[in-house]
Amino acid sequence: xxxxxxxxxxxxxEDTRLLAQVLRGAAIPPGARVLDVGTGTGALAxxxxxxxxxxxxAVDVSLRAVLTARLNTIGQPVRVRLGDVLRVVGGDTFxxxxxxxxxxxxxxxxxxxxxxxxxxxxxxxxxxxKAFDLLRPGGTMLLVHSGLCGAELTLDRLRAxxxxxxxxxxxxxxxxxxxxxxxxFLEWHGLVEPGLRYEELVVIRGDRPEKPS
Numbered sequence: 001x002x003x004x005x006x007x008x009x010x011x012x013x014e015d016t017r018l019l020a021q022v023l024r025g026a027a028i029p030p031g032a033r034v035l036d037v038g039t040g041t042g043a044l045a046x047x048x049x050x051x052x053x054x055x056x057x058a059v060d061v062s063l064r065a066v067l068t069a070r071l072n073t074i075g076q077p078v079r080v081r082l083g084d085v086l087r088v089v090g091g092d093t094f095x096x097x098x099x100x101x102x103x104x105x106x107x108x109x110x111x112x113x114x115x116x117x118x119x120x121x122x123x124x125x126x127x128x129x130k131a132f133d134l135l136r137p138g139g140t141m142l143l144v145h146s147g148l149c150g151a152e153l154t155l156d157r158l159r160a161x162x163x164x165x166x167x168x169x170x171x172x173x174x175x176x177x178x179x180x181x182x183x184x185f186l187e188w189h190g191l192v193e194p195g196l197r198y199e200e201l202v203v204i205r206g207d208r209p210e211k212p213s
Contacts, residue, residue, distance in 0.1 A: 003041045004041070005068060006068045014201060016040075019098065023048065024047075026142065026205075028095065028096050029052075031054040032054065033057075037100075037127065038060055038099065039065060040060065040069065040100075041065070042068070042070075042078065044098045045058040045073060046072065056077065058078055063082060093139070094139060096141075097131065099142070102123055105117070106182065119150070128158050128206075130161075131208075137210050140207050142203060144202070146202075147199060151202045168203050172198050173198065180197070
């Protein structure tokens, strides 16, 4: 799939591909209404349509990403919206939420497409806390991030919000340019062992029960 990508917009990478792979095997209900959090180029919004979704709402805080995703989804049932997803969608609910949010640990936000605070959880935690409210009863969230951020923390947070949660896929990949440039920061804060140059990507699934527990 060829996609237009403006400078500064997150390019689909291993995390995008891993989440799309899990999506294909997730058997989402035909005609599902989907929310794509941090859409970037719109790659996952298009993957959701190919998997059987009827409509996708794609959200990003970057104007460049929104314009890029709109170009890539012309003629498709995708509504691309600008802003913080927790404010933009209001009380709207979805059958499926896809999320590949920024999760790279950083002591400052240098690039919104991937920087997410000292532990990489500045966006993950609020999203996990809101997950139950974003989903319809019986709905599913599929979320990808680096193991550097703590998969167990995400599982605990989703469960505390009322979802059933588990890791459904994992993949080890070499550090890319961003993480390689932050080796000293990562080692100093104990996020990686000295000499480690691989990270584990994890896809976490959270399901909202059909009925209140």
